[in-house]
Amino acid sequence: MRRAILPLVALLLASCGGGAPIDAAQQRLLDRMRQAGATDLAAARSADGGMSVGGRLAGREFGVAVPATWNGGVVLFANGYSTPGTPVGMPPDPIAGDHSGGFLTAAYRDGFAVGESAYDKWGIGVKSAVANTMRLRGWFGKVGAKRFYISGGSMGGNITLALIEKYPDAFSGAMAACGVTAGWEEEIAHLVDLRAAYNYFTRGTDYALPGDPDITRNGVSPIPPAGLGFARPLWLYWQMRRMAAPIAALFKAARADPHGREAKMVARIASVADADADPASFAFPILTAMLGMDDMRESFGGLVYGNRDKHYASPLLDAAETEALNRDIQRNDADPAAVAFARQWYRPTGRFHTPLVGVHNPHDGLVFADQATMLRKRVIAAGNQARLFQLWAPSQQKDIPTTGLTGWAHCGFTPRQAGMLWTTLNRWVETGQRPADGRY
Incomplete structure (x- = not known):
């Protein structure tokens, strides 16, 4: 009986989403999503006229947001490390809680759909993250997407490097922030x-x-x-x-x-x-x-x-x-x-074909800055400098919970900086012109 009720609940959520009803075009897109293999779909119309959709692919949760005027492009985000014992789920709206710190929001405002996939486990999950992110990419292609970007922070930066090195033709551009980019x-x-x-x-x-x-x-x-x-x-x-x-x-x-x-x-x-x-x-x-x-x-x-x-x-x-x-x-x-x-999952080699923007803080409380410098050395050794653009963002001090102290933040970036990262990467991909080296 419970299995018979769940599809009805999902249909009702897809129709109203707790807010304004989705329109006819969004319903057709939702139908394509279902036909492409997604299950347990729940959609909500956003205040800006777009649509957020949560569901499952091969049993793994995902969340996507599609703007009202979708340009056919997609920006995916690979989440970072989750402490063992914490939930592995995925919120249905990647914009509402924007794990990217503002990168996805900036892309969404430019007309790109954005999305994330849950991993199979907490803690270290690079292998399943690569598989689940590629599954989400393939599904988006069946839905009608034409161009893909990949981004990630912390462990997600390692996942991003694994994706562009293992799947050289899958993404037009990539961004790794505060990432485990050396291994x-x-x-x-x-x-x-x-x-x-x-x-x-x-x-x-x-x-x-x-x-x-x-x-x-x-x-x-x-x-x-x-x-x-x-x-x-x-x-x-x-x-x-x-x-x-x-x-x-x-x-x-x-x-x-x-x-x-x-x-x-x-x-x-x-x-x-x-x-x-x-x-x-x-x-x-x-x-x-x-x-x-x-x-x-x-x-x-x-x-x-x-x-x-x-x-x-x-x-x-x-x-x-x-x-x-x-x-x-x-x-x-x-x-x-x-x-x-x-090393298989994953030690980056520096040999990738996708334009990559990397950003790190000189002082990072968890993923030390030498991860960025080691990646640069490997890229130079591979003669691949033309495909890497690295930035150093000013380090930030933040409160350390329960201690009454402040210290160097991990992934200490502002939403404005995250938006600039997106603009920098997108302009590079669209024009073919690598940005000039510097700080911001």
Whole structure:
């Protein structure tokens, strides 16, 4: 009985969407969407006369928005990393909550349809994200789209590079913002080195992290134990607060006494791990590793990064301190099969044919700026500079939840900057003229 009712509910939603009824042309477009293979469609007419549509393709949720005057172009967006334990769903209107920070909204205003697909899993999901985004692209082609752009932020920047390198003819232009554009070995190395250095220098102090100190595993669980009755969001919030508390206390003490013990601890951790001495640049990577290492190991089939042979050093340490650090810091080995999988999904080569606009902040609290510089080096090595245009956007300080501190934002871009990125990419594709290098 329930299965018989659901199509009727979807039809009613498609007819009214909770707002003004869709018009005849939009109903015909909705019919084409259904004929192209979408199910569970629910449409809503937007205040600007366009239409948002949520549904499923091969069981995966998607959301698209089609402007009132559609030019036949489509801009897709690849979402970033989601903390294990959080929902995998997709909102039906990609404009209302614009995960791109304004990139999709700018494209929509220029007459482009925009869309996103859910991934198969939380955490690291590059392989399924590539498959699901290409499925959405193919479906849009059956609906009548003529030209495609791809964009993504954070993990979505890695997905964007995977798409344009694996499918060189699928997209006319691409944009990667604050992305893992060098690869997962490099990104996870930052997470592991920072967590290991933090553990070493705070061992036995009030600033030590809670939970399991093993850098190869989660420090705490992102999912509440069965039977405790915790809702997942509340549990995850509590765990994040637990982990952030000692980091915040360390930075507050360091700032209270710039020449004291805590200030020296912060400086040494940052120097050894090659990180900014900034609370967000400590908290975001460490929390990601403590909540996500089990998922990373499962997703890649083992440990992607090993520090067994790494020599840790810092100009802030003398010879005896350096020897003690390298003797006592936790060591681990990478799994060759996991490294191979991570390179397949995905370590960019710099050899792509699609015009790519890349943007990063010089200080990013989670995906460090060397991801952008490493991509540029690979592009230059491949002789492919003509297809890459990189920008550096001013770094932004933002509040760190539950701590009372501010720090470098991850993906710190304004809607205006996101709109400029779209205009820059679209003009490049339309005119064939690569933009001039610079900042904005």
